[in-house]
Amino acid sequence: MNRVFKFPYSQMRFVVFTGSVLALAALFAAGCSLDKLRTSFLKTRKKQTQSVDLGTFDPNIVIPDHATRAIDATGTLDAWAKTKTIQTGAIVTFYNPDGSRYLTEQNYRIHPWVNSILISAVEPQGAFAWQLSPEGFTVLEGGSKVDALPVKVCRRYFAEAILNITTAPVRFLDRGVGFTKNAAVKKEGLWYYPIERAGSGSASALMVFYQNSGNSLVDMLWFADIDRESFFAVRGHNYSEVEKGGIWLPSRIELFKSDAHDRLQQRLVKIDFK
Secondary structure (H helix, E strand, O other): OOEEEEOOOOOHHHHHHHOOHHHHHHHHHOOOOHHHHHHHHHHHHHHHOOOOOOOOOOOOOOOOHHHHHHHHHOOOHHHHHHEEEEEEEEEEEEEOOOOOEEEEEEEEEEEHHHOEEEEEEEEOOEEEEEEEEOOEEEEEEOOHHHOOOOOOOOHHHHHHHHHHHHOHHHHOOOOOOOEEEOOOEEEOOEEEEEEEEOOOOOOOOEEEEEEEOOOOOEEEEEEEOOOOOOEEEEEEEEEEEOOOOOOEEEEEEEEEEEOOOOOEEEEEEEEEEO
16 A cells, blocks of 8 residues: 655645635736636546556665665654555745745645655646656646746756755655765855765756765755756755654755855755655
8 A cells, every 4th residue: 555644734635725825815806716726726636537647666776885874764664665655745935136025826646666756836827736757847837837846947857856855855866866975164164964966867967965074964955957057055954753763854944046066055945844
């Protein structure tokens, strides 16, 4: 039986239908009828619940040391192997260059073993649903009016950031992907092992996972776009057990604009899981 873990107090199945109260009010004020809103929600929900292969853990795979440590730091191998789906809602804050902020709600449905994430929300412009998987990035719901994020970050890289920081231990087991563990470096007063991923078949040309040398958490990553012209850093904070005996995930994620030398610049997004 497929197991679905939810964050404490998360009610994603309800949030998918209700969305943000403010967003609904804005849509209604803009002239959208309740029937149209309901139809939009049902269409998105149908696409979210379409049958997909959730993947399974291969017991014959050789697990490298850094992967073993990352798995042990976030639960157990058995807990990860049983985790087919992670689903939750989140409060998302976008930071604009002029100092203003945009606050919204989003829903995430993550399949660790198939390296896939579905992001959905209801904005004043309409509902949207985006999916990132090994087959690529797909817009399942939403037109040009909801085709961009409030800050200058590609939707695909936004999805990559969330997917990779939450499922880092499993990503080390991806087939056909090479990883190179380098000597420890000091970052923000702590020692980390940079573990570099080859960019073959990925949206990003380069991604580096940073594993804390003390607790073995992979709570930081850095990646570049395919042209290596834009760089981003991701931080995971306040890891907690999502269910007794289950996996551990960050309660907050931050996405930063970075440079080629992995120096943090502007904070772009803060995600607080509900």
